[in-house]
Amino acid sequence: MQKSITALRALVLAGAASLALAQGELTLRDNAPDRHVVQRGDTLWSIATKFLKDPWRWPEIWRMNQEQIRNPHLISPGDVLVLDRSVSPPQLRLGEDSGAARPPAGSVKLSPRIYGEPLAKEAIPAIPLKAIEPFLTQPLLIEEGGLDKAPRIIATEENRVNVGAGNVAYVSGFGGADIPVWQVYRAGQPLVDPDSRRTLGFEAVFLGTARVTQSGEPATVQILDSKKEISAGDRLIPAPPPTIAQYVPRAPASAVNGRIMGLYDALATSVGGRDSIISINRGRRDGLEPGNVLAVYRNVVIYNQRDYLKSRDRSPAIQLPPERYGLVFIFRTFNSVSYALVMESSRPIQPGDIVLNP
Numbered sequence: 001m002q003k004s005i006t007a008l009r010a011l012v013l014a015g016a017a018s019l020a021l022a023q024g025e026l027t028l029r030d031n032a033p034d035r036h037v038v039q040r041g042d043t044l045w046s047i048a049t050k051f052l053k054d055p056w057r058w059p060e061i062w063r064m065n066q067e068q069i070r071n072p073h074l075i076s077p078g079d080v081l082v083l084d085r086s087v088s089p090p091q092l093r094l095g096e097d098s099g100a101a102r103p104p105a106g107s108v109k110l111s112p113r114i115y116g117e118p119l120a121k122e123a124i125p126a127i128p129l130k131a132i133e134p135f136l137t138q139p140l141l142i143e144e145g146g147l148d149k150a151p152r153i154i155a156t157e158e159n160r161v162n163v164g165a166g167n168v169a170y171v172s173g174f175g176g177a178d179i180p181v182w183q184v185y186r187a188g189q190p191l192v193d194p195d196s197r198r199t200l201g202f203e204a205v206f207l208g209t210a211r212v213t214q215s216g217e218p219a220t221v222q223i224l225d226s227k228k229e230i231s232a233g234d235r236l237i238p239a240p241p242p243t244i245a246q247y248v249p250r251a252p253a254s255a256v257n258g259r260i261m262g263l264y265d266a267l268a269t270s271v272g273g274r275d276s277i278i279s280i281n282r283g284r285r286d287g288l289e290p291g292n293v294l295a296v297y298r299n300v301v302i303y304n305q306r307d308y309l310k311s312r313d314r315s316p317a318i319q320l321p322p323e324r325y326g327l328v329f330i331f332r333t334f335n336s337v338s339y340a341l342v343m344e345s346s347r348p349i350q351p352g353d354i355v356l357n358p
Contacts, residue, residue, distance in 0.1 A: 026060050026089035027053045035095065038079045044126045045249050045329070045343060047075075051083060051092060056249050056293035056327070056358050061092045064248065074123040126249055126291060131275050131341055132331050135264070141201045141279075141334050142187050149173075150235040151182070154218055162229035169210065170218040171236060182221070182236040184208050191337060193281045194259045194352055200281065200336045203264065207234055247291025249329060251358050256294060258282035260353045264339065271348035275341065278328060280355055283336045290333060294340065294355040296326035298347070327358060 032051045048055035075081070080095035151173035156163045163169055188203035208226035212219055223230060263270050264277035272278065282288055326345035330338050342349055 026057055028083075028090055029053055032083060034083050034085075036081045038075055038077050038081065038124060040077045042077070042124050043128055044075070044124065047081065047124075048249060054358065056251050058249050061090065062248075063091055076123050126247055127329050127331070127341060127343065128275075132277075135277060135332060135339060138183065138204060138206045140204050140264070140332060140339055141191065141337050142185075142204045143201050144199070146201075147185065147187060147235040147237075150185075150237055151177075153184070153230065153232050153234050153236070155232060156230075162231050163223055164226040164229060165208070165223050167223050167230075168213075169221050169223060169230065171210075171212075171221050172218045174212070174215070174217075174219050177238070179238045180212055181224070181239045182210050182212070183239045184210055184223075184226075184230050184234050184236055186234045189262070191261050191279055191281075193336075194261060195281065200261075201334075203262075203279075209239060210236065247289070249293050250291055252287055252289075252292045252294070254287040256282055256286060256288060256292075256355065256357055258286070258294075258355045260296070260349065260351050260355060261337075262351045263349070271350045272342060273345045273348060274343070276345075276349055278340050278342060278349060280328075280330075280338045280340060281336070282355075283338050284333045285335055288330055288333050288338050290331050292330040293343075293358050294328050294330065295324050295358040296328060296342075296345070296349065297322045297324050297354040297356065322354070328355065 028051060029049075036047060036050060038047070044058060045055055048058040048061075052058065052061060075094075082093050082095040084091045084093055151171050153169045154172045155170040157168040160167070184207040186205050186207060188205040190199045191201050191203060192199055205228070207228045207230050209224045210221040211224055213222050214220035221236075258280050261279045261281050263272045264279065280288075280294070325347045326349060327343045328340035329343050330340045332339040340355075
């Protein structure tokens with residue numbers, strides 16, 4: 001079975017390589033507008049889909065270099081984006097009538113604006129922030145034993161089995177930490193590499209937030225909000241400030257060949273679709289970084305029914321050509337694992353499917 005999967009992945013890679021060679025010049029959508037006024041709720045991805053058939057090639061239409069990709073130009077509601085079709089390939093520019101940076105009278109400004117300062121609140125994000133905000137300040141991944149030294153809930157008010165928002169719990173292990181707000185976690189299902197079968201870590205299950213109301217050993221905390229029921233034995237981690245990585249959607253700089261391990265906070269057999277959060281068995285050491293876009297391929301295997309019933313190993317009789325059916329956007333990376341938001345999907349996303357450069 002493993003040999004069959006390996007062979008199928010090789011076939012997928014060959015197809016992806018052909019696709020990469022075939023994509024060639026930047027291709028506009030047939031109905032690409034000549035200009036677009038940026039609206040509240042727009043994202044770099046949604047704007048790219050108005051102009052390009054391949055939204056991850058956004059940096060090309062802006063003529064951006066790698067440093068500009070890491071520190072993208074700020075585009076705000078009211079800005080006017082102008083598509084210049086007189087050059088090849090076409091170029092997207094910031095129009096002179098953009099509200100965020102109106103040039104002096106008599107001058108013409110048709111170029112992206114590059115800033116090195118933190119992202120302004122009004123600047124539009126790369127992808128819908130509502131879909132990923134809860135995951136930007138959460139650990140998501142816990143290495144084996146990673147919570148062993150974290151403060152632990154040892155009791156709850158009135159010895160309740162579970163507590164939620166407004167309830168009180170008692171925590172041991174804060175020591176001298178002077179941190180008012182903490183996040184509550186427990187280790188979830190293991191993240192197992194579909195290829196090596198090695199456990200890369202454990203899903204960090206976010207339960208809620210708590211505020212210290214009385215220090216000591218144990219300390220008293222009040223549960224501020226709860227996503228799931230909280231109980232004795234759950235662990236606390238300091239709540240970090242939110243950070244929004246503003247990376248332009250783009251293909252990875254190097255070849256990526258990975259697989260989907262699972263959907264966040266779901267059973268291993270679950271399937272997902274657009275806006276689902278998935279884990280991938282490739283991370284920073286494989287060259288992935290926030291902003292990278294990957295294509296998803298179905299791992300298709302068909303069995304001969306008669307041989308399937310007779311054979312113990314149930315080897316596949318037929319392997320269908322790989323079929324690309326979705327795109328995912330990487331927003332968090334760890335050493336060996338990445339988390340991605342499903343941007344497009346024509347069929348259910350499921351564990352074991354292959355992810356490659358778009």
